[in-house]
Amino acid sequence: MAYILKVDNLTKSYSSGNRSLTVLNDVSFVIPEGSSFSIVGPSGSGKTTLLGLCAGLDTTDSGSITLCGTELKTLSEDQRAVLRNQKVGFVFQDFQLLPTLTAIENVVVPLELQGVKNADATGRELLEKVGLGERMHHYPNQLSGGEQQRVALARAFSNKPQILFADEPTGNLDEATGEKVTELLFNLNKEAGTTLVIVTHDMELARMTDHMIRLKGGKLIENKAAL
């Protein structure tokens, strides 16, 4: 089976002061292309750390991560940035829009980074798709939390990523808004065939994915296909 992300014997520890804290301990799993995947676990179990490592935001201690066919360890920081720009999308719990850019400007940043000219048309299209066609020129602080997260979604899909990482995308939203965002996520996953990797506390959301892994104390304790 073709996989898009492969994690082998991944270990990561942080040292704060003179003590070293092992956050991830010998974690291995595979994510098939086009699937949806969830990572669950109690707070502090290492979910965010794992996600960050998989997206190449940080470096591993030992073990390897292969993303979109490239072993991350062989890439420099800037090369990983380019890889993210071309193949990876992000959705964050706290939205993470650039506060000085309007909604549409935020959406097209990944495209512009690729050197795409006249990205505005694509941006407009994406914003309309997430139901924010009217709010294109508003700044993040003029938008509600749910609206901001939808802008973030539009941005995440603007570069047609092969894989999308979402760290508790509904964590800061009320139930109804959260559902709307979830729906958008899965729609885009189905339409574009984007692999979806979601970190969440929400078991209901986790059950909607094809696969689920559970972390506890940095160890993988459960790895199964969802019901």
Add this chain to the structure above:
Amino acid sequence: MSTPRTSKAGFGWLLKMAWRDGRASWGRILLFMASTILGIAAVVSIQSFSDTLKDNIALQSKELMGADFTIDTDKKPNERVTFLMDSLGGYDAREVSFASMASFSNTDQTRLVRVRGIEGNFPFYGSLETEPATAAANYQSNGGALVDATLMMQFGISPGDTINLGEISLPVLGALEKAPGSTSMFGAIAPPVIIPHQFIGPSQLVQLGSRVDYNFYFEDTTTNLELLDQKVDPILDDENADMDTHTSTSSRLGRRYENFGKFLNLVAFIALLLGCVGIASSIHIYIKEKLPSAALLKCLGASRKQTFMIYLLQIAFMGLLGGILGVVIGLLLQQLFPYFLEDLLPVSLSLSISVPAVVSGLLLGVLMSVLFALYPLLSTLGVSPLATLRKQDTQNALPKKWGWGVFALILLSIFLISLWLLDNAKYAIWFVVGIAITFAILSGVAHLFMQGIKKFFPKHWNFEARQSLLNLFRPQNQTLILILAIGVGSFLISTLYFTKDMLLQEATLADQQDNPNIVLLDVQSDQREGVAQTIEGNEMNVISDIPIVTMRVASIKGRSVNDLRRDTTSTINRWVLSHEFRTTYRDHMVKSETLLEGEFIDSASRQGVIPISVSENFARDTQTNVGDTVAFNIQGVVMTTEVKSIRTVDWSRMEPNFNIVFPAGILENAPQFRVFTTKAGSETVSAQFQQQLVKLYPNISVLDLRQLLSILQDLLAKISWIINFIASFSIFTGIIVLFGAIRSTKFQRTKESVLLRTLGAKGKQITKIVALEYLYLGALGSLIGILLSLIGCWLLAWFAFETTFTPSWFPFLVLFPAITLLTLFIGWSNSRGVIKSPPLQVLRRGS
């Protein structure tokens, strides 16, 4: 799959992002930039002005001299000089000039003037500017005098009155406003009076001891003056004469003004540096707020360099804008200078825009802002994209060596800029060291103060006072930089005042107790009795009556002066070789002298070696020591002497002091004249005495200390205007930095005040807290600046002048409260928005 290629977004996109990102914070960025505008304006205005001045002086070199070249000597020209001048085609005009007392028909006042007896059609270039204008053309044929315009105004003289100079009386034909060869600086001490040359003899003012200058003017547009100068000057040197060409004279003059300009430029540069420190601290906060965005951009695939460039471009653009505004303001300011400096300038100016000044203003703007923003900027390189996922402290420490690298780069740039401003590596290094020390001391003292407050926190103070004190320590506070900015400004201005105090005190001190305040020069031996009687007749005392014999050095340690002149390897200071020394003889040392080496010999006879005492300066410049021989040419007689003692001399006393002192018993019969000193109790006595003296002995020149004092004050007032002007730039820069600091911490301040209000504080209380905070800042900054300056000047007075001085109260009574209140007012008025802003807005921005 292959390794991903680098991202394709080009420079255009970086510019676009820099613009988009800056757009929201434009007002704030403008404010950062403003802190450099004034510094740049100051540098540009001075640079451009002194360039213009230099150009004008060079362009008007012939008008300044009035001739193509001159030959001058302080003796009646001997045969060789006369022969040489004849071989050059003969002079076209000549002048004899000397200092003398003048009295007038319409007033009882007398005044030391510089008499210039001119023969021929001088000046050949430019003109004597007189009022009425016809006077300049007629004074030769009508046999009248042209009198300095300021003097005429002071004494209420009008054309038609009579001026008495020695034995002659001439009608005053007009007021002399400008003449080649008369500078306004010297004009203040001895204002010029131009008369036809033929009256010099009859005036009988040229007598033994009179310091007379003989000037011969040449009009010659064909000869290569530089070559001529090289050929003729060595010959003239041997005869104690000198040739000056219009270009050499004007470039000497230009250099003198340039030096003053350089000094001012440094003061302006300090203002710019202050602004830069302001930039550094505001940008620090600005970039800190931008770090999450930088992390996110990296997360979305921007490279480290791209992220860095976006913010670098913002800063560079801001610097450029600051440079442009600074240049514009500087060029406007330049227009004011001639108006205020009119009296001090040698030429009339046509102001132009100096291209180098404009370019350097722009470069300075960009360079300095980027440089001082570099350290905070570098943190955008270091920030990890992981910061988007976890709210870790984005302030991840930069490697220490980067910090040192940036620091070294800044020091290097300051050095290079000051090198460019000063044109002298040694001074530039001293400047950098001085700046570093001053900033270090100021910030060190400010730091200590803050530590002290923390340690001895006044717990018993009321809530508002304590809270405002605590605000000085809030996170991201800019207390240190504000104290630094305010401190440096106050330091500069009060140093100016204290220096003035010091100089004037030196002069006034002499006017106290038994110190003389009147010096009579050129008293002939046969006038001795009469002068003493005149002094006593006015109920004054002869304080000293000193014999003077003029002489030149003939040889040093057996080598003749001409030999030394030709020896290019000789390191003997050249002025001693041609200087005419005024020498005295006595059997004791005086108050202003202390023995440094050897033994002071009180008397001797002409048999055997003649033992003399020389000043430290003389010994250093001639490289002689106790036991060395020096021969002097005394009116044609050569005497060989031996240095027996070396004295230090306090030249700052208002008393005749001497480089060379002979023992009693040697020079008593040599041609000599005398200097008297006395003290007049009041101005009326002084005026009456001078008037009497001039009538009886017109050849005697009177130096009146009171008059000199007021001239000195006048001059200082003129110069201090411009220094004050430039120093105030650093104060204003401080104020702008203050604006920036308030804006930078606005959000935090708002949150605090909202929180306090939520907790039940009244608006009045919050206002009070804010006001007190600025009161502390202003008071602390200006006090530290003034005190440091006081200590500095005190040490200077102690070590350099060996006196103490009474500082004037201006810095304490005016400067201190003014700066404190200004800070208070600006801080308070700028914070009103913060105090009044609705809480909801704050909560929203906090998300």
